[in-house]
Amino acid sequence: MPINSRFQTELLRPAKPGSDDSWAFLVLPKNISEQLPRRGRTTVEGTINGYHFQSTLEPDGQLSHWLKVSEALQQAAGVSVGDKVTLDINPVAAEPEPEVPGDLQEALAATPEARAVWEATTTIARLDWIHWIVSAKQAKTRAKRVGDTCNMLAEGKRRVCCFDTSGFYSKAFRAPEAAAHSHGTDS
Structure with a gap:
């Protein structure tokens, strides 16, 4: 229901x-x-x-x-x-398939073992992998996460480990801060 x-x-x-x-x-x-x-x-x-x-x-x-x-x-x-x-x-009844970022698409294409596990995981697991990658604040961190994703998948790991998707324990995520005067459309 x-x-x-x-x-x-x-x-x-x-x-x-x-x-x-x-x-x-x-x-x-x-x-x-x-x-x-x-x-x-x-x-x-x-x-x-x-x-x-x-x-x-x-x-x-x-x-x-x-x-x-x-x-x-x-x-x-x-x-x-x-x-x-x-x-x-x-x-929604079923989580829609997430859009795979280009850098991850390229890395998966270059790593057939990782690609096979990626395709065998659930949509929620793929969503979490992508969320972990795109939540990186720096390009260097993001690139490392793409590489780590392919390595972990190639090892058969279907879920990203040690990633708090809620941001509660790591404080990685938060809602935007509201502007001081949100009311109305004038700034």
Whole structure:
């Protein structure tokens, strides 16, 4: 039976949006996250103010999740930063196959033993491997993780070890910091 979680929360502007300042975010209440199947990345479908969407929630490092809300989704749902939004969400029945980053694709293509184990793992395991790689803060660390991934897979390891997908124990992940004045669209 699917979980149906309904809640209201504020749509926030990130303090540091990077080169694309068109997105917003929201943080799920902890009691809603606790109903989801995992503390790590989890794909949900549902509605935001009645508009259907499917997206992958990110771990916030506090055993909850946050959702990046693109400009297109904001426009389609008729919502703006500072609005109280109503969400109805459910975890998807089957996690969608993750997009494999180019550097990992190349490394797997060059390591047939690793590729064979990669293809034999679950979608959730592949999602965790990719999450571990893309969460690296530096290019050097990312390159090492790609190599380590291929080595571990070639040894028959199907799951990335020692990686806290929730970020709670390692504090590797967190929701973006909200801008001081999130209300309204003027900066």
